[in-house]
Amino acid sequence: MTLLSVRGVSKRFGGLQAVNDLSFDVARGSIKALIGPNGAGKTTLFDLISGFLRPDRGEIFFEEAEIHAMSSCQVAVRGMVRTFQHIRLFPKMSVLENIMVGRHVHSNAGFLAGMLNLPFTWGEERRIREKSFEIMESLGIAAHARTEAVSLAYGQQRVVEIGRALACEPKLLLLDEPAAGLNMRETNEMGRLILRIRDTGVTVLLVEHDMSLVMKISDEVVVLSYGQKIAEDRPLAIQKNREVIRVYLGDDQ
Amino acid sequence: MARRYLPVAAFAGLIVAIQLATLFTGTAYHLTQLTMTAYYSLIIVGLCMLIGYAGQISLGHAGFFAIGGYVAAFLTTWNLKPHPGAFVSLLGKSGALVARPDAYGVSLLTVHPWLACAAAILLTVVIAYLVGGPVLKLKGHYLAMATLGFGIIVYRMVLGTEFLGAADGISDVPGFPLLSGMVITGNSSARVSNYYLAWGLVVLGMVLLLNLVHSRVGRALAAVHGAEDAAGAMGIPTARYKLNTFVLSAVFASLAGVLLTHYNGGIGPSEAGVMKSVRYVAIVAIGGMANLWGALSMSLVLNYLSLRGYFGTYDDAVFGVILILIMLFAPDGLLRRHLLSDLKRAVSRNPAEEEAP
């Protein structure tokens, strides 16, 4: 069952072909990783999938619907949510508030209802708050609920950002280098977290540099180099793939 | 929730206390400037919502005040008697018109203030949506310049149009009647009731805005202000929310324009001027950009002092200086928790991280 389908996507920036005729699928309920040396086009691809950029050519399908022309907001409403390589939590807002923002797509109170403090909003706010606490507890960050989110330790901020994304109850979660800046212990915890997320039924697509993490948790790996896909296979096969080794380690011969 | 409304009750108490103080000291004439201050404060709190919570600067808000005031002024002073016709008699029959004598005893047929007010607000909403759409797509100094430009266009139009009174503005604007016989008017006999009417409206406005800040939309606006891209990626319709906030703040300004014009009995082109817009931004800035209560208290103090003439010929200069000082030393405003440490950081030689508003 394919959840996400990328077909022949290309993107050029001036003289640089960042992504070149890229195609791959992501199966529902799986964890797929995008790897590749720096400059391979991974973040560009993420931006293209999540609505931050439009492809020059090609299509992207999410649950059979064409999404390549949609904005990040429209994509989020459809159930695809992402995190960011350089953490983008909302400054001056607490951890709880950050996560509550994630509930936006599953609530309704608009300007008028907000200003008039209509009764239906009271129940809705309470439910938003409860759900947010649930998420914080499952992630182990409930103790920091009232702390300003950007004042937490780096590793914890990453967790908060994931919590915020989970609050949207996404079908597909895009994680942009979730282990960046984490030490070994934190990376292992991140790996366990991602597996738990997958077990709740969320499909995960991640970009990552940490090979041990990728190999441990991914069902499939896509390898990019200079904007093109050079391999797509299960982790063990990727590790033995000649092209992949050459791209990462260079030619010895 | 009660925590949110506690300051409202305290503020209402303050308003009553002030009035009683003027009663006991026989200085009831102060109430006139205080009432005017109330209407100006309505603009301020609406603008604070836009600048502090939605994160959008507007250097042209006096334009919306003027749109409201001028439409109300024009419609309630334009004599329809010399223009009989099917449309006019239709309006007359539906009670939309008022027959009254003007200051010289000449009998007039003008539009009812309620209809004029509705027309003014409606026009404001339309213009705000039309202008706000493209303007809010701009960033940084382009946004500032565009809003400044909007304000100047309104100013030039009211200044240069004959039937809007050109440089003299419109005068002889009648009072704004409310139910149960109360009227919004500058008449000294109605001083106390008008004082409470005006500040009552401000309190109502504050309640609405406080509710909004603490609601789902308020949270979303804070998110948009903090990290717009991330907010969009969480499913928040950023452009739509910014636009709605813009229109909301425009309506606050416009309503203030309508009612203050009825209170003052007239309006002039200076109300649309750049200096007024700058003044409003300065007050929001000094009150703490995202602090409704800060903006309101600063508005109360500064507008009152200005109206009483304490700043003399330096009136405009004072607000210019305030703006500079705040922007230099305390860009997040004065009335907030970490003020002292922020000030120390700003004047020390340590380059600290600056936050973008």
Next chain:
Amino acid sequence: MAGITYGTIYAIVAIGFNIIYNATGIINFAQGEFVMLGGMTAVTLNQFLPLPLAILAAVVITTIVGAVIEIVFIRWLHKPSVLRMVIITIGISILIRETALHIWGESVKALPYFTGSSGSSINLGGVYISSQILWVVGIGALVVAALGAFFNLTMLGRQMRACSANRDAARLCGIDAGNMVTLSFMVSAAIGALGGCIICPITYVQYDSGTPLAIKGFTVAILGGLGNSTAAVGAGMILGILESFSIWVLPTAYKEAISIAILLAILFLKPAGIFGSPEAARLKEF
């Protein structure tokens, strides 16, 4: 004819904007006040000094004012946001305007014509042109040429260009970026003041002449592409001519609104300006 005259002054103001913008990424809203100061100071000094000296002194004084502004308000700020700078420069422009109001009052002042009088004109191929217009265009062209020479041929000018292109790289080469910023303010103030003097006999000057000029100068700068001074000249002419033709179409009272309408139109439709590029339209960092 009037279009070209005004166009020249708008172009000069726009170039002033561009110089500071290129060096710092700041839009100096007080630019128009430099023009006003130049004219007002020259008029006052002309009471004791012969005209050329009065103009020279006025330019020098305004240049010093420009430097003082930069040193007092701008220099010590660390990575301010764009918005903060806009508001600060607006505040500065208000300060200057209010000071001018208190020094000179509300009266309108004018310098005498440089040559001849308001009635005299020169026959140029069958068309009678006021001599002052020739001064305006002439000096305007000289200013543009001199600036071009300065930025391209002198060491100092090249240093400033290096600084605007890449501040950190310039620092590594030993160029004092802070002083470059001050210099940019001084140059902008100087040409603004000169512009104020040459246009003063024709348009007169008043304490609040600065703001409308700033708006129009900004419009021209955007029209030509922010930072692009050569295009600013052309754009200035376009605005000047459009404005003078507008009185045939709209009531004169709305003439001032024309430039703003154009500004808004550009900002909405093509913020990169007629000659600019989308990359250049992205705002610079301070």
